[in-house]
Structures are given as structure tokens and as C-alpha cells.
Amino acid sequence: MSVVFVDGPVITKFVNDSGAFTEFVDEHFNKLDADGDGVLSLDELQKRFGRFSSRGFELQSQEEIGNLYNVLFEKFDADQNGTIDREEFRSLMKEIMVAKARGIGNSPVSIILQEDSLLMRAVQHKGPVGDDKN
Numbered sequence: 001m002s003v004v005f006v007d008g009p010v011i012t013k014f015v016n017d018s019g020a021f022t023e024f025v026d027e028h029f030n031k032l033d034a035d036g037d038g039v040l041s042l043d044e045l046q047k048r049f050g051r052f053s054s055r056g057f058e059l060q061s062q063e064e065i066g067n068l069y070n071v072l073f074e075k076f077d078a079d080q081n082g083t084i085d086r087e088e089f090r091s092l093m094k095e096i097m098v099a100k101a102r103g104i105g106n107s108p109v110s111i112i113l114q115e116d117s118l119l120m121r122a123v124q125h126k127g128p129v130g131d132d133k134n
């Protein structure tokens with residue numbers, strides 16, 4: 001983990017750079033898609049997504065956690081066909097990132113990041129601190 005400074009525009013810039021953002025989201029999608037059939041099932045979401053989603057929630061019981069996944073899954077599954085495809089995954093990820101950027105605003109905040117988190121990727125995308133010339 002590292003402590004970094006990030007502000008809303010950094011995140012927005014990353015999300016709007018469709019190449020970098022798509023690459024990042026696809027990478028995550030592939031990790032989640034355990035059986036490699038190109039769509040995510042509720043099962044796959046529970047198994048892998050839980051690793052980072054549960055951290056933000058103070059949930060006690062298994063039932064609460066189960067409910068959270070159901071809500072999450074419904075949110076992702078825009079056409080409600082029971083699976084999450086790449087497009088659905090990408091559009092919700094974008095929504096989440098834009099909301100995060102809006103929440104942070106224009107003043108940089110220091111946050112602790114996991115190496116493989118979305119925000120970390122956004123920060124890395126910006127480049128090392130003080131190396132803005134290239």
C-alpha cells in the first residue's frame with residue numbers, strides 16, 4: 001500500500017482516457033470472470049469482487065454481505081438478464097469513478113491505496129509526482 005495525493009480531475013482524466021480506462025476495466029473483468037465465458041455470474045462476483053468491496057462496508061453477518069452482493073449485482077446487470085457483460089461492467093465502473101471524483105472535488109486529498117486499486121491506476125496514469133513535463 002502507498003499513501004498518495006489525488007484530486008477529482010486526476011480521476012476524471014483517467015476515466016475519460018478511454019484507452020487506459022478500458023484496459024484497466026477489462027483487466028479486472030478478466031480476473032473476475034473465473035470460468036472465462038465472457039460474462040460474470042453472481043457467484044463469480046461474490047468470490048472475487050468481495051475482496052475489495054467488503055472493505056468499504058461495516059457488515060457483520062453473512063446475510064448482510066449476501067444482500068450487498070445481490071444489490072451490487074442488480075446494479076451491474078443493467079438489462080437484468082442474470083449475467084454481467086463487459087459493457088455493463090465498464091459503464092458501472094465509470095459511474096463509480098465519476099462519483100468518486102465528484103466526491104473528492106478539486107482539492108487533493110491523501111489516501112491510502114492498494115497497489116491494484118482503481119484509484120491507484122488513475123494516479124499512476126497521471127505519472128510520477130513532479131514529472132508533469134512529458
Ligand SMILES: [Ca+2]
Nearest residue numbers: 033035037039
Ligand atoms: Ca463467467
Ligand SMILES: [Ca+2]
Nearest residue numbers: 077079081083
Ligand atoms: Ca446483463
